[in-house]
Amino acid sequence: MNLMADILINVIIAFLAGSLLLGLHRKVMARVQKRPGPPIVQQLIHSLKFFFKETAFPKTVSKVFYIGIVFILALIWVVGVIVGPVAHDSLLILFGVYAVYKIVEHNSGSSSGSPYGKLSCVRAVLSAATELPLFAAIVFVYLVTGTMNIGEIIAYQSVHGPLVFSIPLAALMFFMLIITKSPYSPFAITKDKVLISGFETEHFGFLRGFMLFSEAIAWYVLLWVFLTIFFGPLNAVGYLIGMIVISVITGFINATTPLLSPNHSVMTQITIGAICFAGTVLMIFTGVVA
Amino acid sequence: MLDYMIYLLTFAVGSILGLLYSYKQHGEPFVAVTKFNIPFAIVSILGWVLGFCSGNMILSAIGFLLAGFVMGERPGYGRKETAVGLIIAIIVYLLLNWHVM
Numbered sequence: 001m002n003l004m005a006d007i008l009i010n011v012i013i014a015f016l017a018g019s020l021l022l023g024l025h026r027k028v029m030a031r032v033q034k035r036p037g038p039p040i041v042q043q044l045i046h047s048l049k050f051f052f053k054e055t056a057f058p059k060t061v062s063k064v065f066y067i068g069i070v071f072i073l074a075l076i077w078v079v080g081v082i083v084g085p086v087a088h089d090s091l092l093i094l095f096g097v098y099a100v101y102k103i104v105e106h107n108s109g110s111s112s113g114s115p116y117g118k119l120s121c122v123r124a125v126l127s128a129a130t131e132l133p134l135f136a137a138i139v140f141v142y143l144v145t146g147t148m149n150i151g152e153i154i155a156y157q158s159v160h161g162p163l164v165f166s167i168p169l170a171a172l173m174f175f176m177l178i179i180t181k182s183p184y185s186p187f188a189i190t191k192d193k194v195l196i197s198g199f200e201t202e203h204f205g206f207l208r209g210f211m212l213f214s215e216a217i218a219w220y221v222l223l224w225v226f227l228t229i230f231f232g233p234l235n236a237v238g239y240l241i242g243m244i245v246i247s248v249i250t251g252f253i254n255a256t257t258p259l260l261s262p263n264h265s266v267m268t269q270i271t272i273g274a275i276c277f278a279g280t281v282l283m284i285f286t287g288v289v290a
Numbered sequence: 291m292l293d294y295m296i297y298l299l300t301f302a303v304g305s306i307l308g309l310l311y312s313y314k315q316h317g318e319p320f321v322a323v324t325k326f327n328i329p330f331a332i333v334s335i336l337g338w339v340l341g342f343c344s345g346n347m348i349l350s351a352i353g354f355l356l357a358g359f360v361m362g363e364r365p366g367y368g369r370k371e372t373a374v375g376l377i378i379a380i381i382v383y384l385l386l387n388w389h390v391m
Contacts, residue, residue: 009291016298036320036365041305041358236294 007078007086011217014081018216019044021223021247025183028251047212055205060113069108070203070210076100077214080221084228088151091138094225095131098177101218102128105190109199120198123189129266130180130187133173133273140170140280141229150228157232164230167283169276171230175246176272178222182250183215186257187265223247293347300351304337304358312363322366330368334360334375342379343386 023043030037057063076097083093102124109121142148144167145156157163164171180187191198200211220243227234227242234242260268282288333356340353361372 006291009295013291013295013298016295016302020298020302036322039305039309039362039365041302041309041362044302045306045309 003086007082010081010085011078014077014085014217014220015047015213016044016216017243018218018220019047019212021243022183022216022219024244025247025251025254028248029184029255032252032255043212043216047209047216050209050212051206053205053209055207058113058202061202062111062113065107065111066202067207069104069111070207070214073101073104073108073214074210074217076104077217077221081217084150084221084225088149088154090148091141091150091153091225091229092148094221095135095138097221098134099128099131102131105199108203109190112199112202114202116195116197116201117199120190120192120195120201123192123195123262124199126262126266127180127187127189129269129273130177133269133276134177136273136277136280137170137173137177140167140284143284150225153229154233162230162232167280169279169283171226173273173276174226174230176269178226178246179250179253180269181218181222182254184254184259185250186254186260187269188259189262189265192259293350296347296351297341297354301354301358304355305362308359308362308368309364311359312367316364316367320366326370327368330360330363331371331374334368334371335378336375338375338379339382342383 020040020043023038023040026043027037027040057066080094080097083089083097105127106121106124109117109119109124112118138148141153141163144163145153147153147156153163160166176187179185182188183191191200195201200208203211223243223246224239226246227239231238231242259265337353337356337358337360341350341357342353344350344353357372357375360368360375362368
């Protein structure tokens with residue numbers, strides 16, 4: 001198939017699947033909290049609705065940056081789709097995508113000129129702590145498989161079995177990143193309700209539509225990468241079941257866990273990351289991991 | 291991948307149509323409906339079975355549209371029907387693919 005068509009189809013799939021999974025996530029959270037919750041398709045309808053809403057520009061914004069940042073946000077996650085599901089390329093590029101995403105979060109808050117956005121922008125720097133476990137997880141995948149290429153990692157797992165059985169603690173580190181990225185997460189300090197909607201507070205209309213579009217794609221890409229590098233070669237049904245199960249688990253965790261304060265959030269992430277890192281190193285050096 | 295995109299699109303369109311239809315039928319505040327709607331259950335079973343087991347892109351797309359229509363109903367409606375449809379579709383899928391597994 002034509003590469004451009006392949007990219008377009010995968011981006012549409014990522015947006016639709018990501019939106020529906022986030023809708024499911026909201027539904028699970030609601031049911032755990034004994035609320036009826038919105039329909040699963042509501043997240044998708046919200047995202048589309050914002051594209052047709054009036055867009056207002058606050059006087060305090062740095063306009064070029066304020067508008068440009070949402071396009072960059074959408075673009076980096078489209079790059080995530082290209083590197084992951086389309087090209088099966090390097091994990092390092094995906095790590096780069098996530099690192100840039102943190103910078104975009106930071107700049108999105110600062111460009112708004114709002115105190116809520118600015119505080120969220122400061123917290124985005126703190127929340128970069130999630131990148132350490134992510135990077136460590138990628139390093140362990142490299143140490144075990146000898147490659148960063150997703151296609152080759154899939155091939156490795158088809159011979160040796162899923163990596164989740166050989167380096168479970170690295171998978172746990174990656175899963176923690178997924179929890180962090182999920183809505184209403186205990187680690188979502190940039191979107192604390194004290195900060196209204198955090199770095200998104202001052203983005204309205206189609207700009208917010210782009211942000212929701214990016215969030216849906218980001219959720220899909222993260223789940224896809226997690227399932228691909230830790231659960232071996234999967235078919236479409238495997239991905240579907242895996243993504244639904246992870247969305248339900250994260251929804252359950254987020255519904256029952258309060259938001260941590262920024263210092264507790266960072267320390268918890270670093271502590272879990274350090275324990276998993278030490279555990280995996282121990283497993284490798286004691287020969288538990290072949 | 292084109293087929294998966296079509297399935298997702300038809301499922302989303304079906305859900306939106308189901309939501310609009312059920313709000314038109316039931317305008318009252320939220321009620322947890324306990325009665326089982328047989329016509330919707332048949333639509334749901336037909337939808338999920340076609341979606342998972344037909345093996346044909348167009349039939350699967352129609353199936354997901356129907357399944358989405360019932361599943362997408364406003365909160366409180368279509369839950370049991372969706373559950374029944376999904377369970378029957380999974381059983382049919384397993385029976386049809388038993389020899390492969």
